[in-house]
Amino acid sequence: MTEGPAALDLKGVRIVPGLLDPTAQAALLKELRALVAAAPLVTHSTPRGKPLSVRMTAAGRFGWVSDRKGYRYADRHPSGREWPPIPQPLLDLWALLVPGARAPECCLVNFYGEGARMGLHQDRDEADLTQPVVSLSLGDDGLFRVGGTVRGGPTRSCWLRSGDAAVLEGPARLAFHGVDRIRFGSSTLLRDGGRINLTLRVVT
């Protein structure tokens, strides 16, 4: 594969439906099970102490964490252990989708159980905002909302399905985005339902 499947544009965010076929999704899921065994999912809280509905872990040199001390990248899991390496299939997808970019330093693993959501936000904790963010969805469908680079402007939404990718790059690198809800049980990839979202980022 040299170019990858056809992409759609959602307010400048590149959506690549069906990037991973079901076999590749199952293979990746197997790697993620090992990843989560080494670095268990955590319920982070906002700096004000409100728990996030999305549970998270990470791989790579850095993971993203949040607690009373604020939102930040950390070089260790809250357990004190190092983050596991980013699975090779994800590094390959990054190279396919954003060939000119630096190597990713973080793969954030988000798990959305029933009722979990993520409010509109910008990804701006990274030092080099010229580098893209690549996001991959697995499991249940998620309603992905994208706005502009200022809060409160018009937004558009689309459903991200298992195997779909989204790339935040160029002028849309700082687009507000979030996940309003998931269609719990819409995919058979995860036996007990839920949605996994993987985001690859250059941090430094």
Ligand SMILES: O=C(O)CCC(=O)C(=O)O
């Ligand atoms: O779950 C998604 O599709 C988006 C995740 C996200 O925006 C983030 O982790 O910063």
Ligand SMILES: [Fe+2]
């Ligand atoms: Fe984000």
